[in-house]
Structure formats: structure tokens, C-alpha cells
Amino acid sequence: MPTKTDILDLYFMDSRAKLLDIASYLDRLDRHEGEIDFRHEGFLNALQTMLETKENRTAAVLNTLSDHSETPIERATIQVAYGAPGASK
Amino acid sequence: MHYIEPHAHMVSRTTADYQQLAMAGCAALCEPAFWAGYDRASAQGFYDYYRQLTEYEPARAAKFGIPHYCWLCINPKESEDAGFAREVLEIIPEFIDKPNVLGIGEIGLNKNTKNELAIFEEHVDMAKKYDLPILIHTPHLEDKLKGTKLIIDALKNAQVDPGSVVIDHVEEHTAGIVLDAGFWAGMTLYPESKCTAARAIDMLENFGMENIWMNSACDWGISDPLAVIKCALEMRKRQHTFKAVQKVIFDNPARFLKQCKNFKMPETP
Numbered sequence: 001m002p003t004k005t006d007i008l009d010l011y012f013m014d015s016r017a018k019l020l021d022i023a024s025y026l027d028r029l030d031r032h033e034g035e036i037d038f039r040h041e042g043f044l045n046a047l048q049t050m051l052e053t054k055e056n057r058t059a060a061v062l063n064t065l066s067d068h069s070e071t072p073i074e075r076a077t078i079q080v081a082y083g084a085p086g087a088s089k
Numbered sequence: 090m091h092y093i094e095p096h097a098h099m100v101s102r103t104t105a106d107y108q109q110l111a112m113a114g115c116a117a118l119c120e121p122a123f124w125a126g127y128d129r130a131s132a133q134g135f136y137d138y139y140r141q142l143t144e145y146e147p148a149r150a151a152k153f154g155i156p157h158y159c160w161l162c163i164n165p166k167e168s169e170d171a172g173f174a175r176e177v178l179e180i181i182p183e184f185i186d187k188p189n190v191l192g193i194g195e196i197g198l199n200k201n202t203k204n205e206l207a208i209f210e211e212h213v214d215m216a217k218k219y220d221l222p223i224l225i226h227t228p229h230l231e232d233k234l235k236g237t238k239l240i241i242d243a244l245k246n247a248q249v250d251p252g253s254v255v256i257d258h259v260e261e262h263t264a265g266i267v268l269d270a271g272f273w274a275g276m277t278l279y280p281e282s283k284c285t286a287a288r289a290i291d292m293l294e295n296f297g298m299e300n301i302w303m304n305s306a307c308d309w310g311i312s313d314p315l316a317v318i319k320c321a322l323e324m325r326k327r328q329h330t331f332k333a334v335q336k337v338i339f340d341n342p343a344r345f346l347k348q349c350k351n352f353k354m355p356e357t358p
């Protein structure tokens with residue numbers, strides 16, 4: 001199995017680039033006119049979850065970004081999904 | 090290396106993609122019936138689609154030496170109108186005995202509605218009636234967790250053998266639920282909305298490499314028909330043995346698909 005150094009060698013630069021993209025995205029969103037919506041709240045919650053969770057971070061982030069209701073809804077008003085819960089709020 | 094692509098929507102791809110797949114070592118390819126990127130206007134539209142899946146695509150794939158198989162259903166995105174969906178369901182038996190049909194799929198849920206669930210259950214009844222395996226589509230993004238749980242509950246209620254069902258598009262928050270219930274799991278290597286090669290390999294390392302496969306689900310969206318073989322390369326970078334790679338990209342899908350009456354073990358080098 002690969003060592004921690006092997007994993008760093010394989011994924012550090014890629015993850016660093018993705019991290020910078022997230023930082024730029026947050027600044028970009030701030031800089032522009034208009035209102036944020038439920039997606040941004042979900043994103044910030046997910047970031048917080050990632051930092052606070054100590055293992056299985058991906059599942060924790062996905063759970064934060066999931067609809068946790070349990071019964072089927074009456075009917076579909078949209079066909080798409082947005083990536084964060086709360087579209088109907 | 091040779092591999093099986095268990096989930097690709099070739100009706101939306103070019104012939105050049107078949108060429109690429111053949112050169113990448115694709116030994117067999119399976120195409121579930123799904124949404125075409127737009128809603129069909131009539132049940133007749135599905136009749137034509139099933140002809141495409143059972144006649145035209147196998148012929149196109151054969152030109153590159155790739156055996157083409159398909160799964161039949163009406164997808165959940167077009168199942169919200171239950172009356173329409175039932176009209177389409179009536180067409181399916183006419184195609185079930187075509188030589189490249191594997192089973193019923195990809196059925197499932199999209200927005201987790203009552204009608205989607207009712208049509209899902211009617212497909213499951215059809216699979217049981219004709220003794221066919223099932224391929225399942227789990228919803229996208231925020232709807233996946235809830236949809237996966239509803240699907241598993243419905244399958245348990247219908248007393249379907251979980252070994253004959255593959256639940257596709259699992260991610261880190263649903264893979265355990267699926268595998269623990271005895272179902273097969275599919276991981277979809279699809280940019281943005283599903284999972285990357287790196288994450289798929291994490292899941293293999295965390296959940297084991299038994300009843301699990303990987304697919305590209307390449308379709309009309311931004312997707313990659315070569316995603317599976319690229320993930321195989323990533324597995325090698327992560328120091329997995331050739332044997333482990335072969336198990337995930339060939340042996341596992343072959344082991345599941347052998348349950349399908351029409352599936353023949355593909356010729357390999």
C-alpha cells in the first residue's frame with residue numbers, strides 16, 4: 001500500500017489547486033451583485049463539516065448536502081437536483 | 090488490460106467513441122435504458138428507443154468487436170406521469186427476448202416522488218415475473234441518500250434476491266447502506282455530479298472489492314467513455330496489483346452479469 005508520502009506525491013498538488021479554486025470562488029461570490037441562495041448555505045455548512053469531522057469526511061460532507069426527509073413527496077415540480085438541500089424553501 | 094463497461098449510454102455517443110473503447114480494451118459493454126436528455130412525446134418514442142438499444146447499437150458496437158448488451162425500462166425522470174409510464178411498460182415484454190437484453194434497468198427514483206416509486210415497484214414486479222436481474226439508478230446529489238433508502242425498502246418489501254440487483258451511482262454516504270443489505274454496488278465515474286477515480290478507489294479500499302463495479306455512465310452530458318480504464322490506471326498508481334484491478338474492472342462485472350441469461354463471457358486476449 002502507498003505511504004503517506006506517496007499519497008502526498010499523488011494528490012497534494014491537485015488538492016491544493018482545488019482548495020485555491022474554492023477560496024477564489026468564495027471571493028468571487030462576495031464580489032458580485034445580487035443575492036445568494038440555499039446552495040451557498042449548504043456549501044458553507046459542508047465546509048464546516050469537513051473541518052470538524054475527523055474521519056469519513058466525504059460521507060459527512062455528502063450527508064450535510066443531502067435531503068434527510070424520509071417519505072416520498074407528492075409530486076415532482078422540477079426534474080433536476082441542485083447539489084444542496086432546501087430548494088423548495 | 091481488458092475490461093467490461095457495465096453502464097454506458099451509447100445512443101448519445103459517436104462511433105469514434107466505440108473505436109476508443111475498443112482500443113482501450115473494452116471487451117463488452119452494457120447500456121441501460123435511460124433519459125435521452127429530453128422527455129419523449131409519446132410511448133412510441135420508447136418503442137423506437139428500444140429498437141435502437143436492441144438492434145442498432147449492437148450492430149454499431151459489433152463493427153469494433155465489442156459485444157453490446159442492454160437493460161430495458163422507462164427511466165424515473167419520465168415516470169412522474171404514471172399513466173404515460175404504464176403505456177411504456179406495456180411495450181417492454183415485446184423486447185425482453187431480444188438476444189442482447191440483460192434485465193430491467195436502469196430503474197429507480199429521480200425526485201423521490203410517489204409516482205416514481207409506484208412505477209419503480211411495477212418494474213420490480215416485471216423483473217420478478219420474467220426472472221430478470223435489475224439495474225438501479227439512484228437519484229442525483231441531494232436526493233441520493235433518501236432515494237437509496239426508499240429503493241432498498243421497496244426491494245425488501247418485494248422480497249427480491251439482493252444478489253441479482255446492482256444499485257448504481259453509489260457514493261461514500263450510500264455505498265455501505267447498499268452493500269450491507271446484500272446488493273451489488275456500482276460506482277459511477279462522472280465529472281462533477283458523481284465520483285472521481287481517486288474517490289472510487291478510496292471506496293474500494295474502505296468498503297472492499299467484492300460485489301462492486303465501476304462504470305463511466307457516459308451519455309449526452311459532459312462525461313468520459315474511457316473513465317473506467319483511466320480509473321484502472323489510477324489504481325495502478327495507488328499500487329493496486331494487476332490482479333486487483335482486473336477483479337474490479339472485469340471479474341466482478343462478469344460475475345454479476347453471468348446471472349443474465351443472454352450474457353456470454355467475452356473473448357479476451
Ligand SMILES: [Zn+2]
Pocket residue numbers: 096098121123195226306
Ligand atoms: Zn445511466
